[in-house]
Amino acid sequence: MGAPEDDKTRVEAAPRPEGDDLPRRIGRFHVLGRLGVGAQGQVLLGYDADLNRRVAIKLLRGTGGPDERDRMRREAQALALLSHPNVVQVYEVGEYANTLYLAMEYVSGSTLHTWVKNHSQREILGAYLQAGRGLAAAHSAGLVHRDFKPLNAMVGKDGRVRVMDFGLARGELATRSPEENTVMRAPTAVLWSGVTEAGSLMGTPAYMAPEHWNGEVVDARTDQFAFCVSLWEGVYGERPYAGKSTEDFRAVILGNKRREPPAAAKVPSWLRQAIERGMQGDPAQRWPSMAALLAELESGTPRRRRRFAAAAFLGVGGLVVGDVAYENLQARWQADACWDGGQELVSQWETARPTAQAAFVAAMPALGERTFRRAATIVDEFTAGWASAKSKLCMMPRIDPRWSSDLVGRAEECLLEARWAFESTLERFVAADAAAVQHAVAAVSDLPPPTTCLDLSYLARQSPPPADEQVRAEVLRVRQALRQVRSLGATGRFQEGLEQSRKLVTEADAVGWRPLSALARFRAAMFASDVTDLEQAETWLEEAMVLAAETGQDSLLADIVTGMADVVGGRMARHEEGLRWAKLAQAMTVSLGEADTVRGTWVLNILGLIYLDRGQLDEAEEVMEQILTIVREELGVDELEMAGPLNNRGNLHYRRDRLEDARVCYQRALELFERILGPEHPDVALALGNLARLALDRGDLDGAERLGLRALAIREQTNGAESLEASHAQQDLGNIYRSRGESAKALELLERAAVGAAKALGAEHPEVGYALLSLGELHVQRGDFEKASRFYSRALGIFQASRGPDHLDVAPALTGLGEVALGRGRVAEAVRHFERALQLYAANERPRDAAWARFALARARWTRKASQAEARELARAAAEELTALGAAADRAEVDAWLAERGK
Numbered sequence: 001m002g003a004p005e006d007d008k009t010r011v012e013a014a015p016r017p018e019g020d021d022l023p024r025r026i027g028r029f030h031v032l033g034r035l036g037v038g039a040q041g042q043v044l045l046g047y048d049a050d051l052n053r054r055v056a057i058k059l060l061r062g063t064g065g066p067d068e069r070d071r072m073r074r075e076a077q078a079l080a081l082l083s084h085p086n087v088v089q090v091y092e093v094g095e096y097a098n099t100l101y102l103a104m105e106y107v108s109g110s111t112l113h114t115w116v117k118n119h120s121q122r123e124i125l126g127a128y129l130q131a132g133r134g135l136a137a138a139h140s141a142g143l144v145h146r147d148f149k150p151l152n153a154m155v156g157k158d159g160r161v162r163v164m165d166f167g168l169a170r171g172e173l174a175t176r177s178p179e180e181n182t183v184m185r186a187p188t189a190v191l192w193s194g195v196t197e198a199g200s201l202m203g204t205p206a207y208m209a210p211e212h213w214n215g216e217v218v219d220a221r222t223d224q225f226a227f228c229v230s231l232w233e234g235v236y237g238e239r240p241y242a243g244k245s246t247e248d249f250r251a252v253i254l255g256n257k258r259r260e261p262p263a264a265a266k267v268p269s270w271l272r273q274a275i276e277r278g279m280q281g282d283p284a285q286r287w288p289s290m291a292a293l294l295a296e297l298e299s300g301t302p303r304r305r306r307r308f309a310a311a312a313f314l315g316v317g318g319l320v321v322g323d324v325a326y327e328n329l330q331a332r333w334q335a336d337a338c339w340d341g342g343q344e345l346v347s348q349w350e351t352a353r354p355t356a357q358a359a360f361v362a363a364m365p366a367l368g369e370r371t372f373r374r375a376a377t378i379v380d381e382f383t384a385g386w387a388s389a390k391s392k393l394c395m396m397p398r399i400d401p402r403w404s405s406d407l408v409g410r411a412e413e414c415l416l417e418a419r420w421a422f423e424s425t426l427e428r429f430v431a432a433d434a435a436a437v438q439h440a441v442a443a444v445s446d447l448p449p450p451t452t453c454l455d456l457s458y459l460a461r462q463s464p465p466p467a468d469e470q471v472r473a474e475v476l477r478v479r480q481a482l483r484q485v486r487s488l489g490a491t492g493r494f495q496e497g498l499e500q501s502r503k504l505v506t507e508a509d510a511v512g513w514r515p516l517s518a519l520a521r522f523r524a525a526m527f528a529s530d531v532t533d534l535e536q537a538e539t540w541l542e543e544a545m546v547l548a549a550e551t552g553q554d555s556l557l558a559d560i561v562t563g564m565a566d567v568v569g570g571r572m573a574r575h576e577e578g579l580r581w582a583k584l585a586q587a588m589t590v591s592l593g594e595a596d597t598v599r600g601t602w603v604l605n606i607l608g609l610i611y612l613d614r615g616q617l618d619e620a621e622e623v624m625e626q627i628l629t630i631v632r633e634e635l636g637v638d639e640l641e642m643a644g645p646l647n648n649r650g651n652l653h654y655r656r657d658r659l660e661d662a663r664v665c666y667q668r669a670l671e672l673f674e675r676i677l678g679p680e681h682p683d684v685a686l687a688l689g690n691l692a693r694l695a696l697d698r699g700d701l702d703g704a705e706r707l708g709l710r711a712l713a714i715r716e717q718t719n720g721a722e723s724l725e726a727s728h729a730q731q732d733l734g735n736i737y738r739s740r741g742e743s744a745k746a747l748e749l750l751e752r753a754a755v756g757a758a759k760a761l762g763a764e765h766p767e768v769g770y771a772l773l774s775l776g777e778l779h780v781q782r783g784d785f786e787k788a789s790r791f792y793s794r795a796l797g798i799f800q801a802s803r804g805p806d807h808l809d810v811a812p813a814l815t816g817l818g819e820v821a822l823g824r825g826r827v828a829e830a831v832r833h834f835e836r837a838l839q840l841y842a843a844n845e846r847p848r849d850a851a852w853a854r855f856a857l858a859r860a861r862w863t864r865k866a867s868q869a870e871a872r873e874l875a876r877a878a879a880e881e882l883t884a885l886g887a888a889a890d891r892a893e894v895d896a897w898l899a900e901r902g903k
Contacts, residue, residue, distance in 0.1 A: 022034060022044065023096070023097070026044070026046065026057055026059065026096045026101050026103075027092065027094050027096060027101070027103070028048070028049070028050065029046035029047065029048055029055060029057060029103055030046060030047040030049060031044050031045070031046055031057070032044075032045045032046060032047055032054075033045045035056060041058060041059050041060040041099075042058075042059055043056055043057070043058055043059075044056070044057040044059060045057075045106065046103065046106075048091075048103070053106075054106040055091060055103045055104060055105070055106050056103075056104045056105070056106045056107075057101055057102070057103050057104075058101060058102040058104065059096065059099065059100075059101045060099045060100050060101070084133070084134055084137040084138075084377075085134075085160060085162075085636065085637075085638030085639075086130045086131060086133045086134030086137070086160070086161055086162055086163060086638075087134040087137060087138060087162060087163050087164075088104055088105045088107060088154070088162040088163065088164040089104065089105040090102060090103070090104050090105075091103045091104060091105070104164070105162070107154040107156045107162055107164075108156060108157055109154050109155050109156040109157050110154070110155055111150060111151050111152075111153065111154055111155070112127060112128075112131065112150040112151075112153040112154070112155055112161065112230075112234070113149075113150035113151045115127065115155040116150065116234045121235050121266075121267065124234045124235055125231075125234075125235065125271070125297065127155060127161050127234075128161075128227070128230070128231045128234060128297075129294060129297060129298060130160065130161035130636070131148075131153045131161045131163050131227070132227060132290055132293065132294045132297070133294065133377075134153075134161070134162065134163035135148060135163060135220075135223050135224075135227060135290050136289070136290040136291050136294060136377060136380060136381070137373075137377050138163070138223075139220040139223070139289065139290055140373050140376045140377040140380060144218060144219055144220060144222065144223055145163065145223045145226075146212075146218055146222065146223070147165065147204055147207075147226070148163065148207065148223050148226040148227055148230065149204050149206070149207045149226060149229075149230055150230050150233065150234065152164055152165040158637065160636065160637065160638065204226075205243070205246045205249035205250070206229070206239055206241060206243065206249055207225075207226040207229045207230060208225075208226070208249070208253065209221075209222045209225035209226065209253075209283070210253060210254050210281045211283060212225075213250050213253060213254055214254075219283070220289060220290060221283040221286050221287075222283070223290065224278050224286050224287060224289075224290055224293060225278060225279055225283075225286065227278065227290070227293075228275045228276075228277075228278030228279045228293075229241070229279060231275055232261075232275050232279070235265070235267050235271065235275075236261045236262060236265050236267060237262065237265070238261075238262065240258045240259065240261075240279065241253050241257070241258060241259070242259055254281075256281050258276075258279070271297070274293065274296045274297055277293075278293055288343075288346060288384070289380060289384060290380075291377070291380035291381045291383075291384040292346070292380075292384035292387065292388070293384075294381065294384070295381060295384040295385040295387075295388050296384075296388055298385075298451075342386070342387035342388065342389075342390035342391035342394070343387050344387075344390075345383045345386050345387060345390075345419060345422060346383045346384065346387050348383075348423075348426070349379055349380075349383045349422075349426070352426055352429070352430055353376065355430045356372065356426070356429040356430045356432065357369075357372050357376075359429065359430055359431060359432040360372040360429070360432050360437050360440070362432075363432045363433050363434050363436065363437050364434050364437045364438075364680075367437060367438075367678055367679065367680065368432075368437050370678070371437050371438075371440050371441065371678045372437075372440070374440075374441050374675075374676060374678075375429075375440040375441050375443075375444045378441070378444040378445060378447075379422075379444050379447075382422065382444065382447050382450070383422070385449065385450045385451060386415065386418060386419065386422070386450040388450070389415060389450040389451060389453050389454055390415055390450075392454060393408065393411050393412065393415065393453070393454060396408065396411075396454075402456060406464060407456065407459050407460075409465060410459045410462050410464070410465070411453045411454060411459055413465065413476070413479075414448075414452065414453035414459070414462075415450060415453045416476070417448065417479060417480075417483055418447065418448045418449075418450050418453065420479075420480045420483040420484060421446075421447050421448055421483050421486070421487065422447060424483060424484040424487040425443050425444060425447065425487050428443070428487065434680075435493070435718065437678070438677075438678055438680045438681050438682075438718060439677075439681065440678075441640070441676050441677045441678065441681075442640075442677055442681070442683075443487060445640060446486075446487075457593075458555070461553075461554050461555050461592075462553070462555075463515040463551055463552065463553055466513055471511065471512070471513060474511045474513075475511060475513050475516050478504060478507050478508050478511060478516055478520065479516065479519070481500075481504055481507075482501070482504055482519060482520060482523050485497050485500045485501050485504065485523065485527075486523060488500070489526065489527060489530060494527055494530040494531050495531055497527040497530070498524070498527035498528055498530070498531055498533070501520070501523050501524035501527050502524055504520050504523070504524070505517070505520045505521055505524050505540070507520075508520035508521075514547050514550060514551050515547070515548070515551045515553055515556075517544075517547050518544045518547035518548040518551065518553060518556060518560075519544075519556060521540040521541070521543050521544035521547070522540070522541070522544045522548075522556065522559060522560050522563065524540050525537045525538075525540035525541045525544065525560075525563060525567070526563060528540065529563070529566065529567050529571060532571070532724050532760040532761055534567055534571055534572050534761070537563075537567045538564070538567055538568060538572070541560055541563055541564045541567060542564075544556075544560050545557065545560045545561065545564070548560055554588070554591070554592060555592060557588065558585055558588035558589055558592060558594075558603075561581055561584050561585040561588060562581075562582070562585040562602055562603045562606065564581045564585075565578050565579075565581035565582035565584075565585055565603065565606045565607070565610075566578075566606045568581060569581060569582060569606065569610045570606055570609055570610060570613075571761075572765075573613065573765065573766050573802050573803075575610055575613060575614050578606075578610050579607070579610055582603055582606050582607040582610060583607070585603040585606075586603050586604070586607065589603055596630055597630070597634065598630060598631055598634045598635060598641055600630070601627045601630055601631060601641075601645070604623050604626060604627050604630075605627060605644065605645065605648065607623050608620050608623035608624045608627065608648060609648065611623060612648070612651060612652055612655065614807075615807060615808050615844045617652065617655060617656060617845055620652055621652055624645060624648055624649050624652060625649075627645045627648075628642070628645050628646070628649065631645060638672070639672075639676075640672060640673075640676045640677065642669075642672060643668075643669045643672035643673050643676075643683065643687075644669070644683075646665045646666075646668050646669040646672070647665065647666065647669040647686060647687055647690065649665045650662045650663075650664075650665030650666040650669065650690060651690070653665060654690070654693075654694070655845075655846070656845055656846075657846065657847050657848045657849075657885055659694060659697065659698070659886075660886075662690075662694060663691070663694050666687050666690045666691050666694065667687075667691065669686075669687045670684065670687035670688065670691065673686075673687055680714055680717070680718070681714070681718075682714060682715065682718045682719060682725065684714060685710075685711040685712075685714035685715050685718075685725070685729060688707045688708075688710055688711035688714070689707075689708070689711045689728060689729055689732050691707050692704045692705075692707035692708040692711060692732050692733075692736065693732060693735075695707060696732075696735060696736055696739060698889070699889040701736060701739055701740050704736045704739075705733070705736050705737075705740070708729065708732050708733035708736050709733065711729045711732065711733075712726070712729040712730060712732075712733050714729075715728070715729040716729075722756050722759065723756065723760070724756060724757060724760035724761065724767070726756060727752065727753040727754075727755075727756030727757045727760070727767075727771070728753070730749045730750070730752050730753040730756065731749070731750060731753035731770065731771055731774055733749050734746045734747075734748075734749030734750035734753060734774060734778075735750075735774055735777075737749065738750075738774070738777060738778050738781060741781075743778065743781070743782055746778050747775075747778060750771065750774045750775050750778060751775070753771045753774070754768065754771035754772060754775060757770075757771050758771075764798055764801065764802065765798070765802070766798060766799060766802050766803065766809060768798060769794075769795040769798035769799050769802075769809065769813070770795075770809075772791045772792070772794050772795040772798070773791070773792070773795050773812055773813060773816060775787075775791045776788045776789075776791035776792040776795065776813075776816045776820075777816065779791065780816065780819050780820060780823065783823075785820045785823050785824055788816065788819075788820050789817065789820045791816075792813050792816035792817045792820060793813075793817065795813045795816075796810065796813035796814065796817065799813055806840065806843070807840075807844075808840060808841070808844040808846065810840060811836075811837040811840035811841050811844070811846075811849065811853070812837070812849075814833045814834075814836050814837040814840070815833065815834065815837045815852075815853060815856060817829075817833045818830045818831075818832075818833030818834045818837065818856060818860070819856070821833060822856075822859065822860050822863075827860055827863050827864060830856075830860045831857065831860045831861070834853055834856045834857040834860055835857060837853045837856075838850055838853040838854055838857060841853055847881060847884075847885060848881075848882070848885050848887060848890070850881070851878045851881035851882050851885070851887075851890070852878070852890070854874050854875075854877060854878040854881070855874070855875055855878040855894055855897075857871075857874055858871040858872070858874035858875040858878065858897075859871070859875075859897070861874060862901065868901075872898065872901065875894055875897060875898050876898065878894055879891050879894040879895060879898070882894065
């Protein structure tokens with residue numbers, strides 16, 4: 001298949017000159033042009049016709065022997081396994097014309113070197129944080145870049161930074177200045193730096209660490225040095241080491257002759273000190289890891305940093321405190337007991353890492369290694385952040401008078417709780433089973449951010465600990481148990497979590513400290529909601545709400561009210577009540593200053609889903625767009641927190657018959673879930689189920705079956721065969737088999753789905769109504785109108801009682817009853833049902849369903865000779881509507897009906 005006709009393939013590559021020497025194809029890729037050329041090879045622009053995307057193809061000049069090619073291929077394949085939003089993705093490695101090629105993600109944008117020239121210091125730091133995350137991910141996967149610099153990171157037009165050229169050939173090498181060129185003295189340094197011979201030199205002089213110049217072993221700390229040189233260059237506008245030749249750079253870097261920054265540069269001293277530590281000549285004096293450096297940089301960004309501005313004096317010298325005092329003392333802290341004390345978790349993690357990694361691989365050989373790398377990157381960031389917060393807290397009472405003993409105590413308990421969460425998760429990692437592996441990324445993503453523990457406003461909102469030491473000890477014991485139980489939810493063990501949290505409610509009440517009783521009930525309620533014991537969840541939330549309000553726990557109270565909105569308005573479908581709770585919770589997040597944060601999107605998500613369920617589509621769309629904007633600005637487009645909102649946005653598009661928009665959202669959510677959580681995670685089944693329904697609507701029954709079977713397997717494995725989640729997958733797959741005409745399979749699955757939903761939610765819940773609709777459709781198809789009528793009538797009663805007579809969900813029940821009436825020859829009754837369904841579909845912005853209702857009405861009218869002309873016009877109108885919606889298969893069915901009746 002050739003390249004498409006549109007402009008997607010006509011990009012920045014220079015046009016092919018007459019008689020050029022470029023190949024037409026390399027492997028399965030069409031070659032469109034040349035992006036760059038250098039001593040080691042060339043970079044071509046290619047087109048992947050199978051996946052309709054552009055690629056960058058690195059094609060080498062040299063060959064090397066078979067062993068060398070095998071080693072290079074293995075290293076390139078290792079890089080291909082590294083899937084991270086801030087690393088250019090490697091798609092394929094292969095051989096062409098007796099040399100190697102690498103097909104990689106094509107990034108349209110500019111290098112970081114060029115991009116920084118037109119952006120603010122804050123934006124530059126944000127871009128480098130992204131690049132640093134890419135390096136940290138590579139380090140977690142056992143890869144070292146060896147040649148990081150601003151020219152080896154691209155800033156895409158979407159604002160996302162990707163690190164590239166992990167020791168691979170680059171284009172346009174011959175056109176660069178000496179300090180920009182890469183020194184490559186090893187004959188084997190052809191494709192991948194990881195296979196360069198010992199003692200060889202490979203890197204860019206201006207960014208090379210001392211150990212690199214000395215031919216010593218390079219590791220992640222070498223990348224850290226190059227990263228800090230690059231960041232210095234970005235924020236100061238010039239490199240820290242001046243030189244015009246390779247020997248110049250060797251002399252100044254080995255001699256640690258760093259020049260003073262420009263006098264006019266306004267770079268905070270905390271940022272300068274963080275960068276300078278990363279450029280220490282001795283690797284042991286640099287940051288312990290890229291994750292540790294990134295945690296320090298993130299703690300100083302405007303979004304997270306809390307400026308310490310109080311003034312006081314410390315000792316005889318009378319140092320003014322605040323940021324200046326902190327920054328002046330920072331270097332000293334790193335060498336004393338405060339710094340050492342902060343390293344406890346880092347050491348604990350490094351000690352346990354090999355055991356945990358082995359447990360992951362043993363539990364799931366195919367998935368474990370990749371999942372562990374993803375989880376380990378997050379743990380690296382957490383432990384580094386905890387170490388930084390712990391070290392800072394150690395010094396706060398000495399430099400800032402606002403840090404009273406009470407606040408220090410609250411901060412210590414906050415860090416202690418974060419440590420409990422980490423240790424509980426780590427305990428499950430070192431003894432990981434398949435379920436722990438599947439939920440690992442979600443579990444570590446749920447770890448509390450340590451930076452919160454230094455937020456004075458947050459600490460001030462927490463209840464002071466009990467004065468009685470014995471009571472305080474008991475409170476800490478129960479809180480530790482609650483945190484450990486919470487990790488059960490993060491690993492999908494909801495029933496076990498409910499059983500343990502129920503006991504902890506009793507234990508909390510026995511302690512007699514009301515804030516603890518409120519927290520215990522809230523945690524237990526969330527588990528009860530997870531296992532659909534909704535009445536118990538509501539009871540605990542009501543009790544927790546009173547206790548939290550009485551004890552002034554504003555932040556916890558906001559969480560409880562949000563949980564109530566979810567349980568009552570979302571899961572129990574009491575929409576009016578749920579909306580009131582959601583709007584109250586939304587007001588509370590505004591009061592707490594969290595309305596525009598990722599944490600604040602929890603209530604927005606619930607609000608949007610209630611609007612969607614009520615058919616208030618404009619309101620739902622406004623809220624969902626707000627969520628996506630917040631997450632995009634806070635975290636970026638490739639974080640896990642984007643997946644849920646994208647999935648919900650897809651549901652909105654589906655409701656509005658924007659099927660292609662829905663597919664794009666569902667597919668993007670699936671990609672994020674699979675990449676970050678792993679292919680067997682329950683959230684993957686959520687996206688698969690949505691895509692299966694879309695495939696069914698499009699008439700792709702084979703594709704729908706594949707998706708549906710995979711979703712059901714995940715649900716039954718992770719949630720249980722009789723769970724509510726499994727019933728959703730059973731219903732989807734049952735509807736697929738019904739459409740394929742496999743009646744027996746469909747009946748078994750749909751009956752299981754109806755029983756499962758009723759058992760989980762109660763016989764009057766709308767979810768049960770949906771299952772009954774599917775059974776009604778199946779029995780109409782089987783010609784059993786008596787059973788079909790019973791199922792449709794029962795569903796209609798449920799929807800009218802729970803949703804109201806004008807809700808969208810009433811329409812399919814009416815349509816079903818119309819089909820039953822038509823099958824029994826009761827034409828007037830059928831017309832009445834179809835007309836009412838058509839009104840509801842039109843009122844609820846469902847044009848495709850409205851077209852089908854119009855066609856059903858046409859079929860009913862045709863049975864009476866006097867109304868056949870009207871029937872023909874109704875069918876033609878339905879056909880035109882389906883054409884406008886791009887529903888070709890549906891239009892064909894209507895056309896066939898018209899053709900049989902002479903149009």
